[in-house]
Amino acid sequence: MPKCVRSVRLAFVLSVMLAALAAAPEAQAQLLKLSGYADFEWVATETNDPTDEWHHFFDDHHFNLIGLAWVTDDLYGAVEVEYEHAGEEIALEYGYVSYVGIPHLRLVGGKFIVPFNHWNRDIHPSFISKMPDRPIVYNNVFPSTYSDVGVLATGASAVGNRSRITYDVYVVNGLKGDADDGNFRHLTANDREKPDRDDNKAVGGRLGIELPQAGFGVSAYSGNYAKTETEDLGITFLGLDGEVHWRGLEVRGEYVRASQDLTTGDENERSGYYVQASYATQANFEPVLRFSSVDFEEASGDARELGIGVNYFISASGTLRFGYYFETEDDAEFEKDNDKFITQFVVVF
Amino acid sequence: MTKRNRHSSIWAGLVGVLLLLPVTSVSAQESGAEMWGRACGRCHRIQPPNKYDADAWHAITVHMALTARLTPQEEEGIREFLMGAARQVAENPTPRPERGELASVASADPNVVSIVISRSDSTPAERGARVYGAQCKVCHGEKGKGDGPAAVGLTPRPSDLTQSELLRAMSDEELVEFLAVGKGTMPGFREILTEQELEDVVEWLRSLIGSSK
Numbered sequence: 001m002p003k004c005v006r007s008v009r010l011a012f013v014l015s016v017m018l019a020a021l022a023a024a025p026e027a028q029a030q031l032l033k034l035s036g037y038a039d040f041e042w043v044a045t046e047t048n049d050p051t052d053e054w055h056h057f058f059d060d061h062h063f064n065l066i067g068l069a070w071v072t073d074d075l076y077g078a079v080e081v082e083y084e085h086a087g088e089e090i091a092l093e094y095g096y097v098s099y100v101g102i103p104h105l106r107l108v109g110g111k112f113i114v115p116f117n118h119w120n121r122d123i124h125p126s127f128i129s130k131m132p133d134r135p136i137v138y139n140n141v142f143p144s145t146y147s148d149v150g151v152l153a154t155g156a157s158a159v160g161n162r163s164r165i166t167y168d169v170y171v172v173n174g175l176k177g178d179a180d181d182g183n184f185r186h187l188t189a190n191d192r193e194k195p196d197r198d199d200n201k202a203v204g205g206r207l208g209i210e211l212p213q214a215g216f217g218v219s220a221y222s223g224n225y226a227k228t229e230t231e232d233l234g235i236t237f238l239g240l241d242g243e244v245h246w247r248g249l250e251v252r253g254e255y256v257r258a259s260q261d262l263t264t265g266d267e268n269e270r271s272g273y274y275v276q277a278s279y280a281t282q283a284n285f286e287p288v289l290r291f292s293s294v295d296f297e298e299a300s301g302d303a304r305e306l307g308i309g310v311n312y313f314i315s316a317s318g319t320l321r322f323g324y325y326f327e328t329e330d331d332a333e334f335e336k337d338n339d340k341f342i343t344q345f346v347v348v349f
Numbered sequence: 350m351t352k353r354n355r356h357s358s359i360w361a362g363l364v365g366v367l368l369l370l371p372v373t374s375v376s377a378q379e380s381g382a383e384m385w386g387r388a389c390g391r392c393h394r395i396q397p398p399n400k401y402d403a404d405a406w407h408a409i410t411v412h413m414a415l416t417a418r419l420t421p422q423e424e425e426g427i428r429e430f431l432m433g434a435a436r437q438v439a440e441n442p443t444p445r446p447e448r449g450e451l452a453s454v455a456s457a458d459p460n461v462v463s464i465v466i467s468r469s470d471s472t473p474a475e476r477g478a479r480v481y482g483a484q485c486k487v488c489h490g491e492k493g494k495g496d497g498p499a500a501v502g503l504t505p506r507p508s509d510l511t512q513s514e515l516l517r518a519m520s521d522e523e524l525v526e527f528l529a530v531g532k533g534t535m536p537g538f539r540e541i542l543t544e545q546e547l548e549d550v551v552e553w554l555r556s557l558i559g560s561s562k
Contacts, residue, residue, distance in 0.1 A: 008439075033408045035401075068408040076411050100411060122416070128393040156418040162379060162387065166418035208418070212387065218388075223354045245391065248501040280501040313504045316397050318535075 023120040035066040036080075039126040039346040041240030060086040061344075062126055064093065066104065074101030084257040087261040094147050108152040112191075113145060115154070115206045116219045117239040117254045120144045130250075131309045132277045132344040135292035137272030139185065140303065141256045142237055148172035148189040155245040159209070166208040166217075176222035179233055180262050187225060189236075200224040200232060208241075216240045225260070233261040248280035278311075286311040290322075303329040303338075319346045381430030384423050386487035386499030392417065395502035397534035398434030406431040434536035477553030484538075493557040505534070511558050524551045532539050 040157045044056035051264055069077040080093040096110030113121040119138055123129060124145050138144035148170030156164045176189040202223025209216055219239035224232040243252035253275040259270040272294035280286045288309040295302050309323035320343075327338040378480040379387070382491050401409065407428060414424035456459075482491075488503065493510035500507050510516060519527060525547045531537030538547060 033401075033405045035405075035409075068412050070408045070411060076408070078412050098415055098416065100438050108415070118359070154415060154418060154425075156420045158420045160424060164418070164423075179452055202483045210391070215391070243391075247496075248500075281505060282496075282501075284504055284506070313394065316394065316400060316504045319394075 030168050033068045037127040037347055038063040039344050042343045044341045046337055048336050075099055100301050104155045104157050106154050111147055112147045112152050113147040114125045116221055117253040119254055120146055127348040130288045131290055131307050132321050132342040133207055135274035136294055136303055136305045137292050141270050141272040143184045143187050160238045162212045163208050169205040171203050173260040175225050177225050179228055181224040182268055185286050203222050213245045215243045235260045251277045271295050284313040300331055380483040381426035382484055382487045384426045388423055390499055390502040395499055398431050398536050399534050403432040403435040406435050409466055437531055439537040470526050473549045473552040474556050477549035480550050481553050521551050
């Protein structure tokens with residue numbers, strides 16, 4: 001790595017730390033607020049086994065606690081602890097300290113959800129998502145929900161009336177995995193030093209513009225996911241997102257393109273997208289339609305999914321949600337149907 | 350593209366973006382209530398002001414300003430609105446409305462109100478229309494139909510004022526008191542609007558629903 005780049009990165013990290021230290025002498029816990037959300041599901045999935053075509057089960061999918069600690073006017077901390085699948089998976093979704101004393105710029109240090117497109121950070125939680133499961137593009141092309149440890153600069157600036165430009169720039173430890181492993185769900189955030197660590201950090205960002213009834217963004221992420229004796233293997237994600245709102249109608253879509261270095265010298269390319277339309281009626285019902293597709297460069301693995309759902313808003317805090325997914329996956333020799341039906345009850349508190 | 354080139358391209362792109370960002374902002378003309386309806390309803394269903402107390406709203410707006418990438422003006426406007434509304438609810442606790450009963454949300458951004466009603470050459474109804482536009486329209490809609498921009502994200506829905514028998518049955522004095530105290534998810538305005546402003550809004554509401562008392 002060139003010395004100048006290393007120096008810039010070091011200066012950035014130090015500036016975040018100094019900002020936090022500057023505020024620390026006055027620090028005293030003024031507020032600690034606890035909130036969160038929980039959802040409970042009944043899931044039925046198609047198995048492609050002629051003798052037992054459907055499996056079904058209850059799932060206590062999420063019970064996530066969110067804590068906000070407001071230390072001074074300019075310094076606060078946020079944490080989300082997720083209990084998934086009745087506590088089988090317990091993890092820190094995010095936990096960071098943020099310095100917010102500079103207009104149009106907020107500095108974050110710690111573990112945060114990586115701002116890639118809208119889904120990964122902004123709209124994946126079940127109390128926000130319109131459907132009970134994520135689009136397949138965020139299983140197979142981008143490993144959502146991806147959070148990592150590092151530093152983030154984020155903010156917004158008004159442009160005209162009721163519009164704004166937003167930005168996020170971050171440096172994180174980066175996604176790590178085995179060389180040539182094409183299953184992106186196996187990639188994990190490199191939370192701390194490991195014996196086989198590499199010192200290459202991942203960089204990325206998102207630039208967005210939000211108009212009164214529409215929004216658009218471009219995202220990028222680049223880092224090394226593995227290293228061999230002779231080389232570092234990189235992975236890059238590029239994304240586009242857009243949304244349109246008109247009264248109760250919301251249409252949003254996101255596109256992701258991934259490129260992964262292989263030890264053969266080739267690149268594993270894949271892409272995917274989803275488009276979702278929903279309409280919030282005056283009667284507290286909201287029908288939703290979503291189409292998602294993933295396209296692998298290799299012959300097999302392409303998949304398409306059509307989701308049909310409906311939300312019933314019981315109150316400001318509770319939602320009953322139904323979703324049926326027609327999913328078809330192209331295997332090497334035949335097509336597989338992976339349909340599923342999910343009933344979900346979500347509470348935000 | 351080589352790895353080094355990829356890294357360089359992304360760094361160059363991000364630095365370029367930062368350089369292009371405007372260094373000054375255009376001040377927003379919206380009220381805090383309008384910002385709340387527009388910015389919060391963009392991603393999730395809107396949580397009514399009476400859901401949390403004022404301290405909690407303070408912490409939440411700091412957090413959401415980062416998460417939702419709000420401008421400083423939006424953060425301040427939304428915080429003032431939600432904290433002001435929550436304080437009103439705390440000072441004037443009212444039982445939660447029954448299903449189908451009048452339930453709505455209004456706003457509390459005194460700065461905006463003082464600007465919009467400063468023209469002294471207006472009639473009471475005209476002044477009331479401006480206050481209504483800044484504070485009530487976001488939920489109740491331009492014509493009072495309960496179809497403001499924030500309405501689709503609220504449960505229960507804001508009421509259709511034009512069909513409200515409750516409003517028709519109230520005297521002007523009762524209506525002023527109703528707006529001052531609030532009900533259900535709608536906060537009161539006693540500490541936010543002056544008595545004259547409340548009376549002006551009542552004048553405007555009368556013209557909306559076509560009644561007089």
